[in-house]
Amino acid sequence: MSQQNSLFGAEEAPAPPSGGVSAPAAVISSPSPAAAPLGMPLAERLRPAHWQDVIGQRHLLGPGKPLRLALERGRPHSMILWGPPGVGKTTLARLVAQTVRADFIVLSAVLAGVKEIREAVQRAQVSQQAGRATLVFVDEVHRFNKSQQDAFLPHVESGLFVFIGATTENPAFEVNSALLSRATVHVLRGLEAEDLQQLVARACQALGQPAWPEEAVARLVDHADGDARRLLNAVERVAEVAEASGQPLSGVLVDQVLGDRLRRFDKGGDQFYDLISALHKSIRGSDPDASLYWLARMLDGGADPLYLARRLVRIASEDIGNADPRALPLCLAAAQTQERLGSPEGELALAQAVAYLAVAPKSNAVYLAWKAAQAMVKAAGTAPVPDHLRNAPTGLARQLGHGQGYRYPHDEPDGFAPGVSYWPDGMSSASLYQPVDRGLELRIREKLDRLRELDVAWRDRS
Structure with missing residues (x-):
């Protein structure tokens, strides 16, 4: 049997028949930790084999919740799974296919094109003729262009296969409206601390180790930042170092192995704009403490300080305006300071500007007047x-x-x-x-x- 690693994942699939159409893929199930092949990453070994084993996402899989009901009834629907990395999007798609015993076809939007989509459709047609259901899972679906996304539409409508797309980006912006109207959007959340602690316990059991010290677990949970895959990769690295060096498992060892924690930050993605929105709204809401917190979050995550400086200049005009005209030159000075000094020295000037904007009297009168003037010009035409x-x-x-x-x-x-x-x-x-x-x-x-x-x-x- 041939291995298909690039397009359809790492599942085994039969060689294509004479017509060039691949035979149906086998139903996917995850190996138990004990039966896992040598060298398989811990994150893959602990991938749940049943939906009841999934940790987290209780808002989707708890009693009476929509996705759980679909699984219990064996009637899955086309869906978009939207959430940050490492929260179980691929796992859920596999479990949906396994629960209804559907052939599972995996497409990577990074590697696949219309040709591969057409091949997947042909495989689904072969399965349909044999009386089997098909589930097509598209990872990173937001990377497909409009024509590639449109290629799924007639087949989703006809029921040839169940479509599941996974994305880290807001589907309202990244998935075309026609496909979005035929799929339910399920929002997956980053795992909470208690979920990650439970996952560490499973990992220790899979590794044949006793429970780790609380301090070490707390450091791992902090490092993971809601990402299960990051957590399990970290557990594996720490365990390997502890075994090779003979050092006892501890919070100190975790820090030594993992280094500085890098918080989840998707520059240019949804999370980036959520963070800048939180900063802007905290300033507008006159909360200097929260404003400084969100500024620190963005700088810590790698945001461009000059981008933040430009946003502060905009806020000075939009939300403070002539209620305190000193805000605008102060922000321009902060931007110039950041440009001349760089980080980290210039960041203090940005913090000063943020605190000033937050406590300054607020007015959007100029902003509203400018919008009204623009609307008048568009409506009135070119008056002499x-x-x-x-x-x-x-x-x-x-x-x-x-x-x-x-x-x-x-x-x-x-x-x-x-x-x-x-x-x-x-x-x-x-x-x-x-x-x-x-x-x-x-x-x-x-x-x-x-x-x-x-x-x-x-x-x-x-």
């Missing part, structure tokens, strides 16, 4: 500039009336020319900028109210 506002640099321009009737505000009392319209002819004026009653905008609002009163008084006299 009134003659009194036009430039008049030449005699011809002045003969045409450009600048005629313009009142120079510096020649007016209080530096303001009441009654003058600065809008296109025929367009009603609009109060786009509405300062709030906070910070400097409180005084700005008072001044605008006074200027508007002068306008009204001028018109009443005219």
Whole structure:
């Protein structure tokens, strides 16, 4: 039997028949730890053989939960499994196929194309003719382009196979709407500490070792950051070092073997944007402590400090605005400091800016006014500039009336020319900028109210 490692995973599959169509894959089951082949990674050896053995994901597999009901009834549905790495997406797909005794076809969206999708469809058709169900699992489905994703649609609709896609990216953005409408999205979560502790206990049993010290387990759980595969790989490395060196298992040994913990951080992915959203909303919510925490999380995870500096400049205009105009130059100075000093020295300036933005008075009045002005321009089209506002640099321009009737505000009392319209002819004026009653905008609002009163008084006299 030939091994198919690149496209359909590492399962054994019969040689293709004369028509070039591969025969159906065998039903997948995971080996028990004791029966595992020599050299198989611990994470693979401990892959659950039954869905009841899955650790975590109780919101999907607990009593009465949707995925469990589908498994218990033997009626799986097409689905998208969305979650971070190491939370069991591939395992669940295998267990669904095993529970309903379906032929299991694995496609990697990194390696496969339309040709391989077509081959998978042919295999499913052969299985259907033989009275067997087929489950097609696509790992990293978000990496398929639209035409590749569309190739599944008619077969999912006809029921030729059950489709399961796994992704670490938000399927609302990365999976096309037609395929998404035919599949249920199940969100998988990072494993909790108690789940990871249970997994360590299983690993110790599989390795034939007594329970590890609590301190060592706590360090492993902290290192794993919710990722079961990372945890089991770490357990295996620590166990190998302990055996080779004769050192006792301890938290110190775990630290020596694993080094600095790298927290889960998907630069440019969903988690990245969730973190920047948390930072922005904490600043907007005037919580300096939470704001500094999220800044530290992003820098610790490897975010570009200059990207964060640019976001702070944006926040200064969007959420503070003229309530505290000092916020914008402060953020620009922090960005310049980061650019000149680099990390870690420049990061303190970013922290200073974050704390200042969080405690500054908040106003989105400029942001709302700008959006309203943009909407007006799109709706009104290209209105001509009134003659009194036009430039008049030449005699011809002045003969045409450009600048005629313009009142120079510096020649007016209080530096303001009441009654003058600065809008296109025929367009009603609009109060786009509405300062709030906070910070400097409180005084700005008072001044605008006074200027508007002068306008009204001028018109009443005219």
